Amino acid sequence: MGLLRMNKTLLLLSSGVIIGGCGLDFRFKGKPTGQPINLPIEALVDKNFSSQQISELEESFAWANEFEAPRTFVSKASRWYEEIFGSSSSADLMVYLDTRISYFVSPQTTYQSNIKLSTVRNRQALATNIGAAIFMHSKANDSDIIYEFGAGVIDIKSPRVGLVKLNNAFFDQETSQAEAKNFRLMSVLVHEARHSDCTGGIKRSEILNEKKGVEHVDNSCSHLHTYCPAGHDYAGYAACDNHPWGAYAVSAVHAARIAECDDCSEEIVQVALATALDQGSRVMIEKKLFSGSLGLPNMSHSDIVVEDLN
Amino acid sequence: MYKSKSIFWLSGIVVLVCALFLSSEPKNIEKEDQLAKRQESKPKVVDQFVRPVLRHEANKIRKTKNSHTVSSAPSKDLVRSEIQNNPHNVPSSFLDFSVQIAHKMKIAKADQVYAESLFAEFETCADESELETTIALRAYCLANAVRLKAWYPGLAKSLDELLARSGEDVLNLVNTIRGT
Numbered sequence: 452m453g454l455l456r457m458n459k460t461l462l463l464l465s466s467g468v469i470i471g472g473c474g475l476d477f478r479f480k481g482k483p484t485g486q487p488i489n490l491p492i493e494a495l496v497d498k499n500f501s502s503q504q505i506s507e508l509e510e511s512f513a514w515a516n517e518f519e520a521p522r523t524f525v526s527k528a529s530r531w532y533e534e535i536f537g538s539s540s541s542a543d544l545m546v547y548l549d550t551r552i553s554y555f556v557s558p559q560t561t562y563q564s565n566i567k568l569s570t571v572r573n574r575q576a577l578a579t580n581i582g583a584a585i586f587m588h589s590k591a592n593d594s595d596i597i598y599e600f601g602a603g604v605i606d607i608k609s610p611r612v613g614l615v616k617l618n619n620a621f622f623d624q625e626t627s628q629a630e631a632k633n634f635r636l637m638s639v640l641v642h643e644a645r646h647s648d649c650t651g652g653i654k655r656s657e658i659l660n661e662k663k664g665v666e667h668v669d670n671s672c673s674h675l676h677t678y679c680p681a682g683h684d685y686a687g688y689a690a691c692d693n694h695p696w697g698a699y700a701v702s703a704v705h706a707a708r709i710a711e712c713d714d715c716s717e718e719i720v721q722v723a724l725a726t727a728l729d730q731g732s733r734v735m736i737e738k739k740l741f742s743g744s745l746g747l748p749n750m751s752h753s754d755i756v757v758e759d760l761n
Numbered sequence: 762m763y764k765s766k767s768i769f770w771l772s773g774i775v776v777l778v779c780a781l782f783l784s785s786e787p788k789n790i791e792k793e794d795q796l797a798k799r800q801e802s803k804p805k806v807v808d809q810f811v812r813p814v815l816r817h818e819a820n821k822i823r824k825t826k827n828s829h830t831v832s833s834a835p836s837k838d839l840v841r842s843e844i845q846n847n848p849h850n851v852p853s854s855f856l857d858f859s860v861q862i863a864h865k866m867k868i869a870k871a872d873q874v875y876a877e878s879l880f881a882e883f884e885t886c887a888d889e890s891e892l893e894t895t896i897a898l899r900a901y902c903l904a905n906a907v908r909l910k911a912w913y914p915g916l917a918k919s920l921d922e923l924l925a926r927s928g929e930d931v932l933n934l935v936n937t938i939r940g941t
Contacts, residue, residue: 526940577850620847624856635856642849676849684837684895690848707938717870718863724939725859725901729851731938732897741937 483554484601491516492549494613497600499557504622507636508555514633516541520708527741528731529708534748535701539708544641547750551644553613554600556581558622577621577639580646582607582614583673590653590756591661609754610647610673615640628718634709638726641705645674645698652755659760670694677735685733693735696748700740703730830882833861834902837894855898862905873913880909880916884923887931900934903927907941 485495488505490512496505520539524530537543582598585607589596598605598614605612624635649672660667667675671694679691692699706727710720731737739745835854843852869876885891886902906923910916924932924941935941 527937576847620850624853628860631860639850684840684897685844685848688844688848690844703938710939716863717867718860721859721863721866721905722856724904725855725897726851727938728897728900728904728934729855732895732900732934737937738933 480599481603483603483605485554491545492552494549494552494555495600496555497557497560499559500555501557501559504557504617507622508617510629511633511636514630515637516545520544521712523711524708525711526707528704528727529711531704531741531748532708535696535704535750548640548644551611551613551647552615552640554582554605554615556600556614556616558617558619560616576618577624578618578643579616580610580614580643580673581616582612583610583646585614586610586612586649587661587673587675590658609752610649611752611754613644613647615643628716630716631718631722634719634722635726638702638706638723642698642702642730645701647673648750648752649673649754650696650749650751652753652757654757654759656759658756670697674698679733680735683735691733691735695736695740695745696750697734699730699733700737701748703727703734706730830862830865830879830902831885831892834858834886834892834894834898840895840898855895855901858898859901862901866905866908869909870912873915876909876913877916880906880919883909884919887923887927889928889931896928896930896934899928899931900938903931903935903941904939907935907939 483495486498486500486505488496488500489509492512496508500508518541520532520541521529522539524532532539536547582605585596585598586609589607596607598607600614605614607614621636621639624632651671653672654669657667657669657672666677670677670692674692674694674697676689676697676699677691677693678687678689679685683691685691703726706723709715710723710727712720712723715723731741734740736745835852835858839854840852843854865875865879869879883902883906886894887899887906889899892899903923906916906920910920927935932941
Protein backbone atom coordinates (compact mmCIF):
# COMPACT_ATOMS: atom_id res chain seq x y z
CA MET A 452 0.00 0.00 0.00
CA GLY A 453 2.75 2.36 0.71
CA LEU A 454 5.51 3.81 -1.27
CA LEU A 455 8.67 4.74 0.56
CA ARG A 456 11.98 6.09 -0.39
CA MET A 457 12.73 3.20 -2.57
CA ASN A 458 16.47 2.89 -2.26
CA LYS A 459 16.29 2.52 1.51
CA THR A 460 13.13 0.73 2.36
CA LEU A 461 11.26 -0.87 -0.45
CA LEU A 462 13.34 -2.28 -3.22
CA LEU A 463 16.77 -2.14 -4.74
CA LEU A 464 16.91 -2.39 -8.45
CA SER A 465 19.92 -3.11 -10.53
CA SER A 466 19.19 -1.01 -13.56
CA GLY A 467 22.61 -1.65 -15.05
CA VAL A 468 21.74 -5.32 -15.32
CA ILE A 469 18.43 -4.50 -16.93
CA ILE A 470 19.86 -2.43 -19.71
CA GLY A 471 23.09 -4.32 -20.11
CA GLY A 472 21.76 -7.83 -19.84
CA CYS A 473 18.33 -7.76 -21.30
CA GLY A 474 17.82 -4.44 -22.97
CA LEU A 475 18.14 -5.58 -26.55
CA ASP A 476 15.60 -8.35 -26.12
CA PHE A 477 13.08 -6.01 -24.65
CA ARG A 478 13.43 -3.27 -27.21
CA PHE A 479 11.96 -5.50 -29.86
CA LYS A 480 9.03 -6.57 -27.74
CA GLY A 481 5.61 -5.15 -28.37
CA LYS A 482 2.77 -3.87 -26.28
CA PRO A 483 2.12 -5.39 -22.85
CA THR A 484 -0.57 -8.05 -22.75
CA GLY A 485 -2.67 -9.43 -19.92
CA GLN A 486 -5.34 -12.02 -19.28
CA PRO A 487 -9.02 -11.26 -19.87
CA ILE A 488 -10.78 -9.37 -17.10
CA ASN A 489 -13.92 -7.29 -16.95
CA LEU A 490 -13.07 -4.02 -15.25
CA PRO A 491 -14.58 -0.55 -15.69
CA ILE A 492 -11.03 0.75 -16.17
CA GLU A 493 -8.63 -0.22 -18.93
CA ALA A 494 -5.99 -1.79 -16.70
CA LEU A 495 -4.26 -5.02 -17.70
CA VAL A 496 -3.78 -7.86 -15.24
CA ASP A 497 -0.87 -10.23 -15.60
CA LYS A 498 -1.24 -13.90 -16.40
CA ASN A 499 -0.47 -15.13 -12.89
CA PHE A 500 -3.66 -13.97 -11.20
CA SER A 501 -5.85 -16.90 -10.18
CA SER A 502 -9.46 -17.04 -11.35
CA GLN A 503 -10.54 -16.40 -7.76
CA GLN A 504 -8.40 -13.26 -7.56
CA ILE A 505 -9.69 -12.08 -10.92
CA SER A 506 -13.29 -12.48 -9.80
CA GLU A 507 -12.61 -10.66 -6.50
CA LEU A 508 -11.04 -7.78 -8.38
CA GLU A 509 -13.96 -7.69 -10.80
CA GLU A 510 -16.42 -7.75 -7.94
CA SER A 511 -14.74 -4.90 -6.10
CA PHE A 512 -14.62 -2.74 -9.19
CA ALA A 513 -18.23 -3.58 -10.06
CA TRP A 514 -19.26 -2.56 -6.56
CA ALA A 515 -17.29 0.70 -6.72
CA ASN A 516 -18.61 1.44 -10.18
CA GLU A 517 -22.19 1.24 -8.95
CA PHE A 518 -21.67 2.79 -5.55
CA GLU A 519 -22.61 6.45 -5.46
CA ALA A 520 -20.91 8.35 -2.67
CA PRO A 521 -23.20 10.64 -0.65
CA ARG A 522 -23.62 13.95 -2.47
CA THR A 523 -23.58 15.99 0.70
CA PHE A 524 -20.84 16.16 3.24
CA VAL A 525 -20.69 16.47 7.00
CA SER A 526 -17.02 16.64 7.94
CA LYS A 527 -14.13 18.89 6.99
CA ALA A 528 -12.40 15.98 5.32
CA SER A 529 -15.25 14.70 3.18
CA ARG A 530 -15.92 18.17 1.76
CA TRP A 531 -12.80 17.69 -0.38
CA TYR A 532 -14.16 14.60 -2.13
CA GLU A 533 -15.28 16.43 -5.28
CA GLU A 534 -12.04 18.41 -5.49
CA ILE A 535 -10.05 15.18 -5.47
CA PHE A 536 -12.21 12.83 -7.50
CA GLY A 537 -14.02 15.32 -9.75
CA SER A 538 -17.51 14.67 -8.39
CA SER A 539 -19.34 12.28 -6.10
CA SER A 540 -20.16 10.13 -9.14
CA SER A 541 -18.63 6.67 -9.31
CA ALA A 542 -17.77 7.33 -12.97
CA ASP A 543 -15.34 10.03 -11.87
CA LEU A 544 -13.80 7.75 -9.25
CA MET A 545 -13.19 5.28 -12.07
CA VAL A 546 -11.55 8.04 -14.14
CA TYR A 547 -9.29 8.82 -11.15
CA LEU A 548 -8.24 5.15 -10.96
CA ASP A 549 -8.03 4.67 -14.73
CA THR A 550 -5.65 7.62 -15.06
CA ARG A 551 -3.32 6.25 -12.39
CA ILE A 552 -3.48 2.45 -12.58
CA SER A 553 -2.79 0.71 -15.87
CA TYR A 554 -1.27 -2.61 -14.84
CA PHE A 555 -1.89 -5.02 -11.99
CA VAL A 556 0.92 -7.36 -11.02
CA SER A 557 -0.29 -10.50 -9.25
CA PRO A 558 0.91 -11.75 -5.86
CA GLN A 559 2.29 -14.84 -7.57
CA THR A 560 4.42 -12.88 -10.00
CA THR A 561 8.08 -12.93 -9.15
CA TYR A 562 9.96 -10.06 -10.61
CA GLN A 563 11.67 -10.80 -13.86
CA SER A 564 15.27 -11.81 -13.66
CA ASN A 565 16.23 -8.45 -15.09
CA ILE A 566 14.83 -6.62 -12.06
CA LYS A 567 16.52 -7.47 -8.80
CA LEU A 568 14.38 -6.88 -5.77
CA SER A 569 16.86 -7.44 -3.01
CA THR A 570 14.75 -6.23 -0.13
CA VAL A 571 11.06 -6.09 0.29
CA ARG A 572 10.78 -5.20 3.94
CA ASN A 573 7.11 -4.53 3.78
CA ARG A 574 6.11 -8.11 3.06
CA GLN A 575 2.63 -7.81 4.46
CA ALA A 576 1.64 -4.70 2.53
CA LEU A 577 -1.63 -5.14 0.72
CA ALA A 578 -0.36 -3.50 -2.44
CA THR A 579 2.59 -1.49 -3.70
CA ASN A 580 2.82 1.03 -6.51
CA ILE A 581 6.00 -0.45 -7.92
CA GLY A 582 5.84 1.74 -11.04
CA ALA A 583 6.38 4.84 -8.92
CA ALA A 584 9.18 3.15 -6.97
CA ILE A 585 10.96 2.04 -10.14
CA PHE A 586 10.55 5.51 -11.66
CA MET A 587 12.20 7.11 -8.64
CA HIS A 588 15.07 4.67 -8.80
CA SER A 589 15.56 5.19 -12.52
CA LYS A 590 15.74 8.95 -11.99
CA ALA A 591 18.28 8.56 -9.19
CA ASN A 592 20.43 6.30 -11.35
CA ASP A 593 19.82 8.19 -14.58
CA SER A 594 18.85 5.01 -16.35
CA ASP A 595 15.92 3.66 -18.30
CA ILE A 596 14.09 0.78 -16.75
CA ILE A 597 11.91 -1.55 -18.72
CA TYR A 598 9.43 -3.92 -17.12
CA GLU A 599 8.34 -7.07 -18.88
CA PHE A 600 4.59 -7.52 -18.80
CA GLY A 601 2.99 -10.40 -20.69
CA ALA A 602 4.17 -10.49 -24.28
CA GLY A 603 5.39 -6.92 -24.19
CA VAL A 604 7.28 -4.40 -22.10
CA ILE A 605 6.53 -1.24 -20.15
CA ASP A 606 9.01 1.58 -20.39
CA ILE A 607 8.92 3.16 -16.95
CA LYS A 608 9.56 6.82 -17.61
CA SER A 609 6.89 8.19 -15.34
CA PRO A 610 5.07 7.16 -12.14
CA ARG A 611 1.91 7.58 -14.20
CA VAL A 612 2.77 4.30 -15.86
CA GLY A 613 0.52 2.95 -13.12
CA LEU A 614 2.14 -0.37 -12.28
CA VAL A 615 0.60 -1.71 -9.06
CA LYS A 616 1.50 -5.00 -7.40
CA LEU A 617 -1.27 -6.62 -5.38
CA ASN A 618 -0.05 -8.91 -2.62
CA ASN A 619 -1.72 -11.95 -1.11
CA ALA A 620 -2.76 -9.89 1.90
CA PHE A 621 -4.82 -7.73 -0.47
CA PHE A 622 -7.07 -10.67 -1.27
CA ASP A 623 -6.90 -12.32 2.15
CA GLN A 624 -8.66 -9.56 4.05
CA GLU A 625 -11.32 -11.23 6.13
CA THR A 626 -14.69 -9.65 6.63
CA SER A 627 -18.09 -11.13 7.13
CA GLN A 628 -19.68 -8.86 4.58
CA ALA A 629 -18.76 -8.75 0.89
CA GLU A 630 -19.59 -5.06 0.54
CA ALA A 631 -17.18 -4.11 3.32
CA LYS A 632 -14.44 -6.17 1.69
CA ASN A 633 -15.08 -4.43 -1.62
CA PHE A 634 -14.69 -1.09 0.11
CA ARG A 635 -11.44 -2.19 1.74
CA LEU A 636 -9.94 -3.31 -1.57
CA MET A 637 -11.05 -0.12 -3.28
CA SER A 638 -9.67 2.03 -0.49
CA VAL A 639 -6.24 0.45 -0.98
CA LEU A 640 -6.37 1.17 -4.72
CA VAL A 641 -7.47 4.77 -4.18
CA HIS A 642 -4.40 5.17 -1.94
CA GLU A 643 -1.98 3.45 -4.33
CA ALA A 644 -3.29 5.41 -7.30
CA ARG A 645 -2.20 8.66 -5.67
CA HIS A 646 1.41 7.44 -5.72
CA SER A 647 1.22 7.64 -9.51
CA ASP A 648 1.09 11.45 -9.36
CA CYS A 649 4.29 13.46 -9.55
CA THR A 650 2.75 16.74 -8.47
CA GLY A 651 4.68 19.73 -9.77
CA GLY A 652 7.41 17.56 -11.31
CA ILE A 653 10.44 16.10 -9.60
CA LYS A 654 13.05 18.44 -8.16
CA ARG A 655 16.70 17.90 -9.01
CA SER A 656 17.49 18.10 -5.28
CA GLU A 657 15.12 15.18 -4.61
CA ILE A 658 16.72 13.07 -7.31
CA LEU A 659 20.02 13.67 -5.48
CA ASN A 660 18.45 12.81 -2.13
CA GLU A 661 17.12 9.58 -3.61
CA LYS A 662 20.55 8.77 -4.97
CA LYS A 663 22.20 9.45 -1.60
CA GLY A 664 19.57 7.47 0.24
CA VAL A 665 18.66 10.34 2.54
CA GLU A 666 15.24 11.56 3.57
CA HIS A 667 13.39 13.54 0.93
CA VAL A 668 12.52 17.14 1.78
CA ASP A 669 9.71 17.51 -0.72
CA ASN A 670 7.66 14.32 -1.03
CA SER A 671 5.11 15.59 -3.56
CA CYS A 672 6.51 13.61 -6.51
CA SER A 673 4.93 10.15 -6.12
CA HIS A 674 3.62 11.36 -2.76
CA LEU A 675 6.22 9.52 -0.72
CA HIS A 676 5.52 8.77 2.92
CA THR A 677 7.67 9.95 5.75
CA TYR A 678 8.59 8.73 9.22
CA CYS A 679 6.02 9.57 11.88
CA PRO A 680 7.47 12.00 14.43
CA ALA A 681 8.14 11.35 18.12
CA GLY A 682 4.92 11.41 20.10
CA HIS A 683 2.85 9.99 17.26
CA ASP A 684 1.30 6.57 17.85
CA TYR A 685 3.23 5.24 14.85
CA ALA A 686 6.46 7.07 15.73
CA GLY A 687 9.52 5.58 14.09
CA TYR A 688 7.64 3.99 11.22
CA ALA A 689 7.37 5.35 7.69
CA ALA A 690 3.62 5.61 8.02
CA CYS A 691 2.88 9.34 7.82
CA ASP A 692 2.58 12.17 5.31
CA ASN A 693 3.94 15.65 5.94
CA HIS A 694 3.02 17.27 2.63
CA PRO A 695 -0.37 18.43 1.29
CA TRP A 696 -2.80 15.98 -0.24
CA GLY A 697 -0.68 12.87 -0.12
CA ALA A 698 -1.98 9.32 -0.41
CA TYR A 699 -3.14 9.18 3.22
CA ALA A 700 -5.14 12.38 2.88
CA VAL A 701 -6.74 11.14 -0.35
CA SER A 702 -7.76 7.79 1.15
CA ALA A 703 -8.96 9.54 4.32
CA VAL A 704 -11.25 11.79 2.25
CA HIS A 705 -12.55 8.83 0.25
CA ALA A 706 -13.31 6.82 3.39
CA ALA A 707 -14.70 9.80 5.33
CA ARG A 708 -17.30 10.44 2.64
CA ILE A 709 -18.37 6.79 2.57
CA ALA A 710 -18.58 6.77 6.39
CA GLU A 711 -21.25 9.45 6.03
CA CYS A 712 -23.46 7.23 3.88
CA ASP A 713 -26.95 7.05 5.37
CA ASP A 714 -28.29 4.08 3.47
CA CYS A 715 -25.17 1.91 3.60
CA SER A 716 -24.86 -1.11 5.84
CA GLU A 717 -23.57 -0.44 9.34
CA GLU A 718 -20.54 -2.62 8.63
CA ILE A 719 -19.40 -0.55 5.67
CA VAL A 720 -19.95 2.67 7.63
CA GLN A 721 -17.85 1.38 10.52
CA VAL A 722 -15.03 0.02 8.36
CA ALA A 723 -14.96 3.29 6.41
CA LEU A 724 -14.95 5.31 9.62
CA ALA A 725 -12.04 3.30 11.05
CA THR A 726 -10.16 3.67 7.75
CA ALA A 727 -10.78 7.42 7.57
CA LEU A 728 -9.63 7.99 11.15
CA ASP A 729 -6.53 5.82 10.78
CA GLN A 730 -5.51 7.41 7.49
CA GLY A 731 -6.39 10.90 8.70
CA SER A 732 -4.30 10.42 11.86
CA ARG A 733 -1.25 9.88 9.64
CA VAL A 734 -1.56 13.32 8.01
CA MET A 735 0.80 15.48 10.04
CA ILE A 736 -0.72 18.71 8.77
CA GLU A 737 -4.28 17.43 9.05
CA LYS A 738 -5.80 20.44 10.78
CA LYS A 739 -4.46 23.00 8.31
CA LEU A 740 -4.95 20.76 5.31
CA PHE A 741 -8.58 19.86 5.79
CA SER A 742 -9.55 23.35 6.94
CA GLY A 743 -8.38 24.58 3.53
CA SER A 744 -5.56 26.84 4.64
CA LEU A 745 -3.06 24.91 2.49
CA GLY A 746 -5.10 25.37 -0.66
CA LEU A 747 -7.01 23.09 -2.98
CA PRO A 748 -5.82 19.56 -3.75
CA ASN A 749 -3.47 19.59 -6.71
CA MET A 750 -4.28 16.40 -8.56
CA SER A 751 -2.13 17.17 -11.58
CA HIS A 752 0.95 15.31 -12.72
CA SER A 753 4.15 16.39 -14.39
CA ASP A 754 7.15 14.48 -15.70
CA ILE A 755 9.41 17.51 -15.79
CA VAL A 756 12.58 17.81 -13.72
CA VAL A 757 12.57 21.05 -11.78
CA GLU A 758 16.10 22.51 -11.67
CA ASP A 759 16.18 23.88 -8.12
CA LEU A 760 19.87 23.59 -7.29
CA ASN A 761 21.14 26.92 -8.61
CA MET B 762 -52.38 -48.36 24.76
CA TYR B 763 -52.50 -45.51 27.25
CA LYS B 764 -49.00 -46.38 28.45
CA SER B 765 -47.47 -46.45 24.95
CA LYS B 766 -49.03 -43.04 24.18
CA SER B 767 -47.44 -41.60 27.31
CA ILE B 768 -44.06 -42.97 26.33
CA PHE B 769 -44.49 -41.47 22.87
CA TRP B 770 -45.28 -38.03 24.29
CA LEU B 771 -42.56 -38.29 26.91
CA SER B 772 -39.90 -39.15 24.35
CA GLY B 773 -41.13 -36.26 22.18
CA ILE B 774 -40.68 -33.84 25.06
CA VAL B 775 -37.20 -35.21 25.80
CA VAL B 776 -36.16 -34.71 22.17
CA LEU B 777 -37.54 -31.17 22.23
CA VAL B 778 -35.71 -30.31 25.45
CA CYS B 779 -32.47 -31.73 24.04
CA ALA B 780 -32.87 -29.71 20.86
CA LEU B 781 -33.49 -26.55 22.84
CA PHE B 782 -30.50 -27.25 25.06
CA LEU B 783 -28.16 -27.87 22.13
CA SER B 784 -29.22 -24.72 20.32
CA SER B 785 -29.04 -22.45 23.35
CA GLU B 786 -25.31 -21.63 23.26
CA PRO B 787 -24.52 -19.88 19.94
CA LYS B 788 -21.69 -17.36 19.85
CA ASN B 789 -22.57 -13.83 20.84
CA ILE B 790 -21.69 -12.52 17.42
CA GLU B 791 -24.17 -14.94 15.85
CA LYS B 792 -26.82 -13.82 18.28
CA GLU B 793 -26.14 -10.23 17.39
CA ASP B 794 -26.32 -11.10 13.70
CA GLN B 795 -29.68 -12.74 14.19
CA LEU B 796 -30.90 -9.80 16.18
CA ALA B 797 -29.78 -7.37 13.55
CA LYS B 798 -31.33 -9.39 10.74
CA ARG B 799 -34.60 -9.59 12.64
CA GLN B 800 -34.47 -5.90 13.20
CA GLU B 801 -33.84 -5.14 9.51
CA SER B 802 -36.38 -7.55 8.06
CA LYS B 803 -39.39 -6.79 10.26
CA PRO B 804 -39.45 -3.11 11.14
CA LYS B 805 -43.13 -2.97 12.06
CA VAL B 806 -43.03 -5.87 14.45
CA VAL B 807 -40.00 -4.47 16.24
CA ASP B 808 -42.05 -1.96 18.19
CA GLN B 809 -44.63 -4.38 19.50
CA PHE B 810 -42.91 -7.64 19.97
CA VAL B 811 -39.31 -7.94 18.81
CA ARG B 812 -38.04 -4.88 20.69
CA PRO B 813 -38.64 -6.41 24.13
CA VAL B 814 -37.02 -9.62 22.92
CA LEU B 815 -34.11 -7.67 21.51
CA ARG B 816 -33.75 -5.84 24.78
CA HIS B 817 -33.83 -9.06 26.75
CA GLU B 818 -31.22 -10.70 24.53
CA ALA B 819 -29.15 -7.52 24.44
CA ASN B 820 -29.06 -7.55 28.22
CA LYS B 821 -27.82 -11.11 28.16
CA ILE B 822 -25.14 -10.25 25.60
CA ARG B 823 -24.12 -7.20 27.60
CA LYS B 824 -23.47 -9.34 30.63
CA THR B 825 -20.98 -11.58 28.84
CA LYS B 826 -17.37 -10.53 28.95
CA ASN B 827 -16.66 -11.16 25.27
CA SER B 828 -19.06 -8.53 24.04
CA HIS B 829 -17.44 -5.82 26.12
CA THR B 830 -16.29 -3.05 23.80
CA VAL B 831 -13.43 -1.85 25.93
CA SER B 832 -11.86 -5.23 26.49
CA SER B 833 -11.95 -6.00 22.78
CA ALA B 834 -10.42 -2.68 21.69
CA PRO B 835 -6.90 -3.29 20.39
CA SER B 836 -4.15 -1.98 22.64
CA LYS B 837 -1.56 0.51 21.46
CA ASP B 838 1.11 -2.17 21.68
CA LEU B 839 -0.86 -4.50 19.41
CA VAL B 840 -1.50 -1.75 16.87
CA ARG B 841 2.17 -0.73 16.88
CA SER B 842 3.25 -4.32 16.32
CA GLU B 843 0.95 -4.49 13.30
CA ILE B 844 2.33 -1.20 12.01
CA GLN B 845 5.85 -2.54 12.44
CA ASN B 846 5.03 -5.45 10.12
CA ASN B 847 3.05 -3.38 7.71
CA PRO B 848 3.37 0.40 8.16
CA HIS B 849 1.03 1.44 5.42
CA ASN B 850 -2.27 -0.27 5.93
CA VAL B 851 -5.00 0.25 8.45
CA PRO B 852 -4.09 -2.12 11.32
CA SER B 853 -6.15 -5.27 10.94
CA SER B 854 -7.05 -5.30 14.65
CA PHE B 855 -8.64 -1.86 14.16
CA LEU B 856 -10.68 -3.12 11.21
CA ASP B 857 -11.72 -6.25 13.10
CA PHE B 858 -12.78 -4.07 16.02
CA SER B 859 -14.86 -1.91 13.66
CA VAL B 860 -16.71 -5.00 12.41
CA GLN B 861 -17.56 -5.92 16.03
CA ILE B 862 -18.79 -2.40 16.65
CA ALA B 863 -20.97 -2.59 13.53
CA HIS B 864 -22.86 -5.49 15.10
CA LYS B 865 -23.32 -3.58 18.35
CA MET B 866 -24.43 -0.39 16.60
CA LYS B 867 -27.09 -2.31 14.67
CA ILE B 868 -28.61 -3.46 17.95
CA ALA B 869 -28.20 -0.04 19.53
CA LYS B 870 -30.19 1.56 16.73
CA ALA B 871 -33.26 -0.40 17.81
CA ASP B 872 -32.70 -0.49 21.55
CA GLN B 873 -32.15 2.63 23.63
CA VAL B 874 -31.14 0.75 26.77
CA TYR B 875 -28.48 -1.12 24.85
CA ALA B 876 -27.41 2.15 23.20
CA GLU B 877 -26.93 3.80 26.60
CA SER B 878 -24.81 0.92 27.76
CA LEU B 879 -22.78 1.02 24.55
CA PHE B 880 -22.34 4.77 24.97
CA ALA B 881 -20.79 4.16 28.40
CA GLU B 882 -18.35 1.73 26.81
CA PHE B 883 -17.41 4.28 24.17
CA GLU B 884 -16.81 6.79 26.97
CA THR B 885 -14.29 4.43 28.53
CA CYS B 886 -12.69 3.65 25.16
CA ALA B 887 -12.36 7.35 24.29
CA ASP B 888 -10.83 8.22 27.66
CA GLU B 889 -7.04 8.32 27.65
CA SER B 890 -6.79 7.45 31.33
CA GLU B 891 -8.98 4.38 31.02
CA LEU B 892 -7.53 2.57 28.05
CA GLU B 893 -4.10 2.68 26.47
CA THR B 894 -4.77 2.71 22.78
CA THR B 895 -4.12 4.94 19.79
CA ILE B 896 -5.56 8.38 19.12
CA ALA B 897 -7.29 7.07 15.99
CA LEU B 898 -9.02 4.37 18.03
CA ARG B 899 -10.09 6.77 20.75
CA ALA B 900 -11.38 9.10 18.04
CA TYR B 901 -13.27 6.17 16.55
CA CYS B 902 -15.03 5.50 19.85
CA LEU B 903 -15.81 9.19 20.29
CA ALA B 904 -17.19 9.39 16.73
CA ASN B 905 -19.50 6.49 17.50
CA ALA B 906 -20.63 8.15 20.71
CA VAL B 907 -21.56 11.15 18.52
CA ARG B 908 -23.55 8.86 16.24
CA LEU B 909 -25.41 7.33 19.20
CA LYS B 910 -26.34 10.80 20.42
CA ALA B 911 -27.73 11.59 16.96
CA TRP B 912 -30.05 8.57 17.32
CA TYR B 913 -30.86 9.26 20.96
CA PRO B 914 -30.81 12.99 21.74
CA GLY B 915 -31.20 12.14 25.43
CA LEU B 916 -27.47 11.34 25.38
CA ALA B 917 -26.63 14.98 24.62
CA LYS B 918 -25.54 15.88 28.14
CA SER B 919 -23.33 12.81 28.46
CA LEU B 920 -21.80 13.56 25.08
CA ASP B 921 -21.07 17.16 26.05
CA GLU B 922 -19.27 15.93 29.13
CA LEU B 923 -17.32 13.40 27.08
CA LEU B 924 -16.31 16.03 24.54
CA ALA B 925 -15.24 18.36 27.34
CA ARG B 926 -12.83 15.82 28.81
CA SER B 927 -11.53 14.41 25.51
CA GLY B 928 -7.96 15.17 24.49
CA GLU B 929 -7.37 17.91 21.94
CA ASP B 930 -5.77 15.57 19.40
CA VAL B 931 -8.71 13.16 19.60
CA LEU B 932 -11.21 16.01 19.27
CA ASN B 933 -9.37 17.50 16.29
CA LEU B 934 -9.34 14.20 14.48
CA VAL B 935 -13.03 13.53 15.07
CA ASN B 936 -13.91 17.09 14.05
CA THR B 937 -11.96 16.72 10.85
CA ILE B 938 -12.99 13.25 9.80
CA ARG B 939 -16.48 12.91 11.15
CA GLY B 940 -17.66 16.15 12.73
CA THR B 941 -19.09 16.49 16.21
